Amino acid sequence: MKIYEKAPAKINLMLDVLHKRPDGFHEVEMVMTMIDLADRLELEEQPRDTIMITSQAGYIPLDEKNLAFQAARLVKERYGVRKGVHIHLDKNIPVAAGLAGGSSDAAAALRGLNRLWGLNMPLEDMLAFGAELGSDVPFCVTGGTALATGRGEILTPVSPPPQGWAIVAKPPINVSTAEVYGKLKADQIKFHPSAKEMTAALAKGSFTEMCEQLGNVLEEVTPKLHPEVQQLKEAMLRLGADGALMSGSGPTVFGLVSKESKVARIYNGLRGFCKEVYAVRLLT
Numbered sequence: 232m233k234i235y236e237k238a239p240a241k242i243n244l245m246l247d248v249l250h251k252r253p254d255g256f257h258e259v260e261m262v263m264t265m266i267d268l269a270d271r272l273e274l275e276e277q278p279r280d281t282i283m284i285t286s287q288a289g290y291i292p293l294d295e296k297n298l299a300f301q302a303a304r305l306v307k308e309r310y311g312v313r314k315g316v317h318i319h320l321d322k323n324i325p326v327a328a329g330l331a332g333g334s335s336d337a338a339a340a341l342r343g344l345n346r347l348w349g350l351n352m353p354l355e356d357m358l359a360f361g362a363e364l365g366s367d368v369p370f371c372v373t374g375g376t377a378l379a380t381g382r383g384e385i386l387t388p389v390s391p392p393p394q395g396w397a398i399v400a401k402p403p404i405n406v407s408t409a410e411v412y413g414k415l416k417a418d419q420i421k422f423h424p425s426a427k428e429m430t431a432a433l434a435k436g437s438f439t440e441m442c443e444q445l446g447n448v449l450e451e452v453t454p455k456l457h458p459e460v461q462q463l464k465e466a467m468l469r470l471g472a473d474g475a476l477m478s479g480s481g482p483t484v485f486g487l488v489s490k491e492s493k494v495a496r497i498y499n500g501l502r503g504f505c506k507e508v509y510a511v512r513l514l515t
């Protein structure tokens with residue numbers, strides 16, 4: 232039997248850091264939502280009790296470093312499953328981009344294995360396993376639109392964004408999330424975006440107010456290391472995006488537009504700058 236699971240990418244509509252915690256993680260307030268850009272997982276039982284990961288993408292680890300492998304290993308250990316699985320990852324989400332590609336694959340693996348092995352895993356277990364795998368994984372388990380607090384694993388559902396489009400562009404540079412958080416001076420943040428105002432804008436269904444409330448304190452770090460990030464953001468706005476922001480720790484920048492008629496101009500304008508550009512719907 233084969234099972235298919237979709238693993239959508241996330242964007243951070245806002246990301247604030249409150250302080251650095253004694254455990255080294257940062258206490259955050261983020262509003263995250265999913266976009267219609269997704270990896271596809273194909274899960275199939277194996278005759279042997281092993282976990283095998285394959286992918287058409289040549290540039291991701293396929294061993295125990297892969298987050299989908301780690302998800303499968305965790306489920307097997309905790310639920311005492313003595314069966315093997317082959318997970319094929321059809322990667323579409325750019326890697327190390329700030330779009331939670333690996334985290335979403337891990338979450339989709341948890342959902343898929345629950346079905347493949349008929350485990351009836353309670354949601355709390357999936358969320359707890361997700362939190363062991365990475366800060367973004369619990370949100371990827373539930374999907375939708377949520378306020379994420381703690382180190383990102385405490386989730387409160389909020390209203391989805393109004394209908395609209397995201398133009399997503401990843402410059403050809405690699406960014407380490409740990410390095411970006413490491414370089415942030417949490418006590419010297421110049422401007423804190425507001426989770427409260429963002430969730431209020433979403434509750435109103437106002438595209439304009441959602442765009443006004445976009446903000447990410449990690450923009451104090453990544454664009455200083457890589458000026459292309461700021462240039463891309465400015466290009467998005469110049470080409471007519473209603474709002475633009477770096478997602479997560481970057482380097483991906485997304486621009487938001489409510490009108491489909493504006494999408495092509497921004498998409499085509501950015502293709503000159505950047506090879507990896509996508510125009511996708513916000514998932515509502």
Ligand SMILES: C[C@](O)(CO)[C@H](O)COP(=O)(O)OP(=O)(O)OC[C@H]1O[C@@H](n2ccc(N)nc2=O)[C@H](O)[C@@H]1O
Pocket residue numbers: 243246255256257258259261329331334364365366367368381382383408409410412413479480
């Ligand atoms: C930047 C975001 O993607 C925004 O959604 C997340 O905050 C990061 O989520 P993630 O990639 O799943 O992060 P993890 O794999 O848990 O952590 C990677 C590294 O980022 C740093 N980290 C992560 C989350 C957090 N709240 N504080 C941190 O300081 C830590 O140094 C950690 O070792």
Ligand SMILES: Nc1ncnc2c1ncn2[C@@H]1O[C@H](COP(=O)(O)OP(=O)(O)OP(=O)(O)O)[C@@H](O)[C@H]1O
Pocket residue numbers: 291292296297298299320325326327328329330331332333334336337367408479480
């Ligand atoms: N299934 C996977 N897909 C992509 N990368 C993976 C996967 N599993 C492990 N990795 C590793 O994780 C690293 C980060 O990739 P990923 O695409 O998850 O980053 P990201 O989009 O910045 O995530 P986040 O937004 O959660 O910080 C990659 O360099 C890669 O080596």
